[in-house]
Amino acid sequence: MLLSLVVGICSGLAAVLLDWAVHSIKDFFAGTAHTIFHWQYLILPGIGMFISMLIVKFIVKDNIGHGVTKVLLAVSRNESKIKPHNMWSSVLTSSITIGFGGSVGAEAPIVYTGAAIGSNIARLFGLSYRQMTILLGCGAASAVAGAFKAPLAGVLFTMEILLFNISMGSLLPLLISTVSATVVVYIFEGQTPPFLCTLTPFSMNNIPYYIILGVILGFCSLYFTNTTLWLEDRIGKFKNQYSRWAICALGLGLLIFVFPPLYGEGYSSLTALLRGEEIVIEGESVLSTLLNTTWGIPVFFFLVFLFKVLAMTLTNAGGGVGGTFGPTLFCGAIMGFVVARAFTLVNVSVPEHNFVLVGMAAMMAGVMQAPMTAIFLIAEISGGYELLIPLILTSAISYGTVRLFDKYSIYTKRIAQSGDLLTHDNDQAVLTLLQTRSLVRDKYPRVFIEDTLGEFVRKISDSDAAVVAVIDNVGRFQGMIDIANVRKFIVSQDKYDSVHVYNLMEPTPEYIYADEKMESVVNKFDKTGAWRLPVIDHERKYLGFISKSRILMAYRSEIKEISSDD
Numbered sequence: 340m341l342l343s344l345v346v347g348i349c350s351g352l353a354a355v356l357l358d359w360a361v362h363s364i365k366d367f368f369a370g371t372a373h374t375i376f377h378w379q380y381l382i383l384p385g386i387g388m389f390i391s392m393l394i395v396k397f398i399v400k401d402n403i404g405h406g407v408t409k410v411l412l413a414v415s416r417n418e419s420k421i422k423p424h425n426m427w428s429s430v431l432t433s434s435i436t437i438g439f440g441g442s443v444g445a446e447a448p449i450v451y452t453g454a455a456i457g458s459n460i461a462r463l464f465g466l467s468y469r470q471m472t473i474l475l476g477c478g479a480a481s482a483v484a485g486a487f488k489a490p491l492a493g494v495l496f497t498m499e500i501l502l503f504n505i506s507m508g509s510l511l512p513l514l515i516s517t518v519s520a521t522v523v524v525y526i527f528e529g530q531t532p533p534f535l536c537t538l539t540p541f542s543m544n545n546i547p548y549y550i551i552l553g554v555i556l557g558f559c560s561l562y563f564t565n566t567t568l569w570l571e572d573r574i575g576k577f578k579n580q581y582s583r584w585a586i587c588a589l590g591l592g593l594l595i596f597v598f599p600p601l602y603g604e605g606y607s608s609l610t611a612l613l614r615g616e617e618i619v620i621e622g623e624s625v626l627s628t629l630l631n632t633t634w635g636i637p638v639f640f641f642l643v644f645l646f647k648v649l650a651m652t653l654t655n656a657g658g659g660v661g662g663t664f665g666p667t668l669f670c671g672a673i674m675g676f677v678v679a680r681a682f683t684l685v686n687v688s689v690p691e692h693n694f695v696l697v698g699m700a701a702m703m704a705g706v707m708q709a710p711m712t713a714i715f716l717i718a719e720i721s722g723g724y725e726l727l728i729p730l731i732l733t734s735a736i737s738y739g740t741v742r743l744f745d746k747y748s749i750y751t752k753r754i755a756q757s758g759d760l761l762t763h764d765n766d767q768a769v770l771t772l773l774q775t776r777s778l779v780r781d782k783y784p785r786v787f788i789e790d791t792l793g794e795f796v797r798k799i800s801d802s803d804a805a806v807v808a809v810i811d812n813v814g815r816f817q818g819m820i821d822i823a824n825v826r827k828f829i830v831s832q833d834k835y836d837s838v839h840v841y842n843l844m845e846p847t848p849e850y851i852y853a854d855e856k857m858e859s860v861v862n863k864f865d866k867t868g869a870w871r872l873p874v875i876d877h878e879r880k881y882l883g884f885i886s887k888s889r890i891l892m893a894y895r896s897e898i899k900e901i902s903s904d905d
Contacts, residue, residue: 340512346460346474347481347516350453351523354485357430357449358528364438365603379440380595380602384654385588387439391432392584392658399428404655406451406662407750410479410501413458415754419472420462425455429660436659440595440602442650444665446486453482454501457516473509476501480513481520483716487533488524490517492716499709500750534606536613536721539690541728548689552678553701553733557740559644559674560705564749566648567663574656587657594650598643601650605669612676613721615692637680644673663706663749671702696721697729704734705741708748773857773893779874781883785810786840788817792828793835795820795843808873808881809844816873816881818844850875853882860885 368379395403401422403409406429413421433448457478461471476497484493494513577583595601600608610616630639651666675698679691696717703713714730747755784799785808799807799822807820825843828834848867851860851874863872864887871886 340515342460342464342474343477343512343516344519346453346457346477347484347519348523349456349460350449350478350481350516351485351520353426353430353452353456354449354482354520355524355527357434357445357452358486360430360434361438361445361604364434368439380599381592384440384442384591384595384602384659385584385657387436387441388588388591388654388657388659389584390439391436391441391660392580394432394435395428395658395660396580399424399432401428403428403432403448403451404660405750406447406449406454407500407664408754409451410454410475411750411754413454414472414475414501418468419458419475421451421455421458421475423455423459425451426459427452429455432660433662436654436661437603441654441659441661442591442595442601442603442605442647442666443654443659443661444604444663444667444669445661446483446664447662448660449482449486450479450662450664453478453480453485453520473512476509477512477516481516484517485520485524487716487720488521488528488530489716489719490514490521492712492719493517493520495712495715496709499712500707500748532720532722534609534613534696534721536696537615537692538696538721538725539615539693541693541726545689545693545729546732548682548687548694549697549729549733550736552675552694552698553736554740555678556671556674556698556701556733557705557737559670560702560737560741561744562645563648563663563667563670563702563706564745564752567652567749568752570649570652571656574652580658584657587653591650591653591657594646594653598639598646600640600643600673601647604665605647606665609669609672609695612672612695613692615690633684637677637684640673640680641677644670644677647673667703667706668699671699672696674698674702693726693729697726697733700730701733701737705737706749708738708741708751710734710738773890773897775851775855775857775860775874775885776853778885778889778893779853779883780885780889783808783884785881786820787812788839788841788844790840791836792838792840792843793832795840796829796835806871806884808884809840810881814881815879816847816850816875817841818846819873820844847873851885852877857890861890864890 368383395401401424403425410421413419429448429451433445437443437445454475455478457474457476458471461474466474479501480493480497483496484490494517497513574583574587577586630636647666647670651663654661672695675694675696676691678698679689679694682689683691700713700717703716704710707713713734717730718724718727783804783806784802786795786798788809788811805822807822808816809818809820811817820840820843824845828838828843848869849863849872851863851872853874853876871884873884874882876882
């Protein structure tokens with residue numbers, strides 16, 4: 340409990356520091372603008388990406404992008420251990436990236452920072468894997484709480500996205516950490532919600548339009564996720580880091596020049612939308628004269644939504660450090676406005692500012708597949724609890740629409756493909772946590788394939804193993820000998836020189852690779868009905884055996900660990 344308080348305070352301070360750094364850099368360049376079309380839109384984002392890239396390459400020397408995904412991997416594959424540099428490296432590089440105008444969010448980097456704080460404090464005190472995981476979750480939850488002044492949303496974020504098994508005993512430290520982080524941010528930044536909104540009371544007559552909004556935002560979420568991952572893969576094919584930066588910097592600069600709302604996080608562009616003010620784009624873009632018309636305004640913002648995904652991906656792929664959390668909220672708000680304005684233009688009166696706010700929740704529910712987090716985050720950051728019904732409705736519909744086509748979120752899709760994803764299914768989670776290499780036992784004798792029966796008997800005389808591994812002269816696995824099947828030969832001393840190991844050995848029904856996923860290993864045991872199978876590396880070098888009993892013991896130990904309420 341005390342450590343969760345410490346983690347919450349530290350994560351809250353990190354959130355304050357990141358927010359101050361981003362705005363300080365932005366304010367420094369704010370006075371450099373001149374004429375209608377600002378030159379800094381073309382130049383500054385690329386400079387920020389380049390500086391961040393150099394810091395990561397020469398100082399950090401580690402990949403720190405995709406913060407939330409990295410936290411998930413730390414829990415499933417690194418015993419919840421996160422490197423100490425992540426307590427500051429993401430804050431430094433993301434503040435430069437976003438301060439210079441990179442079109443990404445600060446929330447994922449601060450989540451990574453908070454998780455790193457929790458993980459390293461746990462390591463400092465020598466805590467167990469489970470306790471370290473809880474403190475890691477406390478750090479991530481308090482980072483979200485500090486970034487948005489939303490303690491409940493921080494807890495829900497950790498429960499829905501990060502930690503696969505939360506007991507009531509684990510819930511209390513999460514609450515302590517998120518409340519303490521929020522109070523720290525209140526002290527430095529005041530209690531004003533991050534998004535000040537002018538809300539219209541909820542009307543039952545608008546339910547059909549909120550349903551339509553939920554469906555549209557569901558498909559927008561699919562576009563957001565699939566386009567981001569597809570574009571990252573394409574840009575990743577450029578192996579030269581500086582060439583990749585140049586291409587991304589040029590593309591990002593041009594996008595922001597044409598669509599200035601793409602500059603930075605974009606939250607400042609949402610003020611007028613959330614307050615229901617009159618929207619004009621005159622002087623905001625080179626497209627102003629073409630699109631500053633009745634239908635031109637929603638078309639302009641629809642294009643902003645489409646290109647925000649590209650701008651975000653170019654920023655991250657080009658060397659910048661930032662997350663998808665902020666852009667998700669931005670895109671949801673933009674599309675909420677576009678849908679509402681389209682209704683208005685066809686003579687259907689709906690409150691546009693309400694749709695902007697509800698759109699943020701619907702987009703978040705679809706992209707992150709975390710509807711509860713989306714509902715309460717938007718309610719907390721805006722004071723919009725009076726819109727709870729449309730928040731729930733649109734978030735659920737958006738989430739359901741996405742799940743029809745894809746069961747993985749933008750954070751979990753690649754992890755699921757690699758087999759490292761933890762889920763709320765305890766059986767599946769345990770199989771993910773178990774590592775094949777740690778279960779290998781090399782207590783079994785090994786003999787060479789050319790050995791005679793006499794040499795074979797001498798090598799196994801002091802062993803009580805039931806099977807023997809057969810290898811060649813360079814250690815490659817060739818087969819196995821079941822002692823029970825060759826007992827009649829062992830007692831026939833007259834055959835010690837005439838019979839060889841290759842006459843006695845039998846092929847194994849399957850091989851297991853040392854880095855193979857445990858789910859695949861279990862499937863091989865089910866398929867073959869074997870009690871034990873040999874483990875080899877990718878050069879077929881023999882490493883040992885894994886038995887069903889060993890897997891069962893490890894499974895029982897792990898299930899006890901993750902189910903413990905201590």
